[in-house]
Every structure is written in structure tokens, then in C-alpha cells.
Amino acid sequence: MMTGPTLSLDRLLVCLSLLAAMIESAHAQALRWDAGAGGFAGDRSTYNGPVFQVRVSAAVRPSAWVALRATYRDDDASGGRARSVALLGEALFVLQGRSKAFYVPVGLGVEQVSVTTSSQLPPSDAKSGPYLAADVGLGVELNGGLRRIIVEGRVAFRRFGNSQSVVIGVRSYASGRQGNAAAFDLMATAPHPLTNAYVRDPQYQGYAVAYRHPLSGTVPADLRVLVGIEFLRFTAGGGAWSTGAITIAGGTGLRVFDSHHILVSLVAHGGLLLFAEPSSTGPSPRISIGPELRWTPGPVGVVVASEGVLAGGPAGTFTALETRIGLALGL
Numbered sequence: 001m002m003t004g005p006t007l008s009l010d011r012l013l014v015c016l017s018l019l020a021a022m023i024e025s026a027h028a029q030a031l032r033w034d035a036g037a038g039g040f041a042g043d044r045s046t047y048n049g050p051v052f053q054v055r056v057s058a059a060v061r062p063s064a065w066v067a068l069r070a071t072y073r074d075d076d077a078s079g080g081r082a083r084s085v086a087l088l089g090e091a092l093f094v095l096q097g098r099s100k101a102f103y104v105p106v107g108l109g110v111e112q113v114s115v116t117t118s119s120q121l122p123p124s125d126a127k128s129g130p131y132l133a134a135d136v137g138l139g140v141e142l143n144g145g146l147r148r149i150i151v152e153g154r155v156a157f158r159r160f161g162n163s164q165s166v167v168i169g170v171r172s173y174a175s176g177r178q179g180n181a182a183a184f185d186l187m188a189t190a191p192h193p194l195t196n197a198y199v200r201d202p203q204y205q206g207y208a209v210a211y212r213h214p215l216s217g218t219v220p221a222d223l224r225v226l227v228g229i230e231f232l233r234f235t236a237g238g239g240a241w242s243t244g245a246i247t248i249a250g251g252t253g254l255r256v257f258d259s260h261h262i263l264v265s266l267v268a269h270g271g272l273l274l275f276a277e278p279s280s281t282g283p284s285p286r287i288s289i290g291p292e293l294r295w296t297p298g299p300v301g302v303v304v305a306s307e308g309v310l311a312g313g314p315a316g317t318f319t320a321l322e323t324r325i326g327l328a329l330g331l
Contacts (some may be wrong), residue, residue, distance in 0.1 A: 035329045036169020037209050049075035065092040086111035086133045101141040120128040131159040172299040177275045185210040187326030191230045195321040204231035220255040236314035243277040256308045263294040273311040284312030
């Protein structure tokens with residue numbers, strides 16, 4: 001079995017947030033930020049998984065931007081486990097319309113791959129290390145309404161494996177937003193089960209994306225939408241399972257402390273928890289409650305949360321302490 005350096009999404013997101021704060025302090029009005037999540041499919045049927053990206057860009061002329069983009073991918077690499085972080089310089093060619101803008105991003109950089117399990121990988125793919133990364137894409141920014149939504153398709157050319165991806169995200173042009181602004185959150189998650197019926201699968205990283213919308217007026221609360229996946233091991237139906245548990249939930253946050261850059265809230269979610277396996281398992285009700293801290297010195301900040309979770313599951317009641325940490329993009 002071949003191992004490589006561990007790549008951690010939560011550490012990457014925090015580093016990007018801190019870098020964003022430093023850049024914003026010097027060039028707040030000149031930059032725009034975007035963040036998104038999606039999926040990719042590669043040149044083998046089992047080479048696929050989630051992809052996350054964060055980009056900062058600056059205009060050199062109305063029809064052309066230069067950018068720096070960080071991309072995180074997590075895939076099963078034909079039966080193995082591989083995670084990768086890529087850092088690419090980009091040129092974005094923009095065609096501006098009335099309600100939308102089309103753009104073509106062309107990127108070149110380096111991808112660091114970490115292979116954690118390689119029992120079924122071809123010999124040429126079983127090595128951790130840096131690889132040349134290049135890609136080209138087509139994106140559209142929807143400017144109508146209150147939010148700027150981006151949809152981006154991309155073809156990536158990699159020594160480790162070519163792939164195609166689709167990312168949906170948001171873009172922010174605002175600067176110096178307060179902690180109580182609407183936000184898109186991109187987070188790494190970790191469940192800590194409170195009983196022996198379920199165990200966190202350490203081979204897989206959990207992820208979540210969320211949207212936060214503050215209520216208008218003097219109401220000290222906001223509305224939330226959360227979608228995420230975590231990976232658990234358990235025994236049920238005469239078999240042992242290691243599978244994903246998908247959360248789809250809505251909720252609200254009650255503001256406890258609110259300053260210009262720091263926001264502390266008590267957050268509660270209610271929704272469904274769906275285990276991918278066994279196939280006979282249906283969705284179960286899920287509720288959670290806990291504190292959340294946001295630090296947003298500019299349009300990009302850090303969000304940290306911890307919630308107690310109660311839900312049904314194939315191995316009985318699922319109770320856990322869930323932690324989330326990641327990037328918050330103010331809108």
C-alpha cells in the first residue's frame with residue numbers, strides 16, 4: 001500500500017480565508033472572489049467525486065481578467081483513494097451581457113496528489129506527488145436578482161487523469177461586508193458519534209455547503225439551507241457497511257453577539273438524513289443545534305460550527321457531535 005502526505009480540506013479553506021483577509025486589506029476595491037462546489041468525472045468510470053474551488057480575480061481590461069484559483073478534488077481513483085489540491089494561474093476572457101456574463105477560463109499550474117490507498121490503481125497512477133495541471137472551461141455568471149450565481153463547466157488535463165467537471169457557486173464583488181451579511185459557506189465536516197453503533201470512517205472527508213440569509217429589519221435571526229455528506233461505518237441487516245450519510249436541512253440562526261467582523265449565533269437545523277446503503281434504508285428525520293462563529297474581515301472569512309445531531313438510521317438512533325470549519329463568502 002502506498003501512502004502520501006495527507007491533504008486536509010479544512011486546513012486549506014482556513015489558509016485561503018486568511019490569505020483573502022490579507023489581500024483584501026491592500027486591494028479591497030480591485031478584486032472579486034468566487035467559491036463553488038460540484039462534481040467531476042474522469043477518463044475511467046470509477047474516477048469521480050466532489051470538487052471544490054475558490055478563485056480571486058482582478059480586471060486588466062473590461063473583457064479580460066487574471067485570476068488565481070485553488071481546487072480541491074477527492075476521488076476513489078479506480079478503487080483507491082486520492083485527494084488533490086491544485087493551484088493555477090488563470091486568464092478569463094469575458095463577454096458581458098445585460099443579465100449574464102459568459103467567460104472562458106484558461107488555467108495552468110501545479111496539482112499535488114496524495115494517494116492513500118492504491119490496491120487497484122494502475123502502476124502509472126499509484127504515485128503521490130506534484131503533477132502539471134492545465135484546464136479550460138466555459139462559465140456563465142447570472143447577474144439578475146440579488147445574488148451573482150456562477151455555473152462553470154471545465155475540462156481538466158492531468159498526468160494523474162483527465163476529467164470533466166461542473167461547478168455551481170457564487171461570486172462576490174463586495175468589500176468589507178459585516179458578519180451579518182448573506183453568505184455562501186464551503187466547509188469540511190467531521191461527525192463524532194456518541195454511541196458505538198456508528199463510527200466515523202477516517203478514509204473519507206465529509207463536506208457541506210450552506211446558504212445563510214439574514215432576516216430584514218430588527219429581527220436578530222437568519223434563515224439557513226444546508227446540504228452535506230459524511231461517511232460512517234456500522235453494522236445493520238446482517239452486514240457491515242461503510243457508506244455516506246447525506247444531510248438536507250433548513251434552519252435558523254439566532255444572533256447572540258454581532259460586531260463589525262465577528263458574529264456568534266445559536267443555530268438549529270431540521271431536515272432529513274439519508275444513508276446511501278443499505279439500499280432499503282429510507283430518509284430519516286434529523287435535527288441539530290449548536291453554536292457558530294463567523295469572522296469576516298472582508299468578503300471572504302472563516303466559519304466554525306459545532307452541533308449536536310439526533311437522527312434515525314439503519315443501525316438505530318444516530319447521535320453525534322458534528323464539527324464544521326471552512327470558508328464563508330459574503331454576498
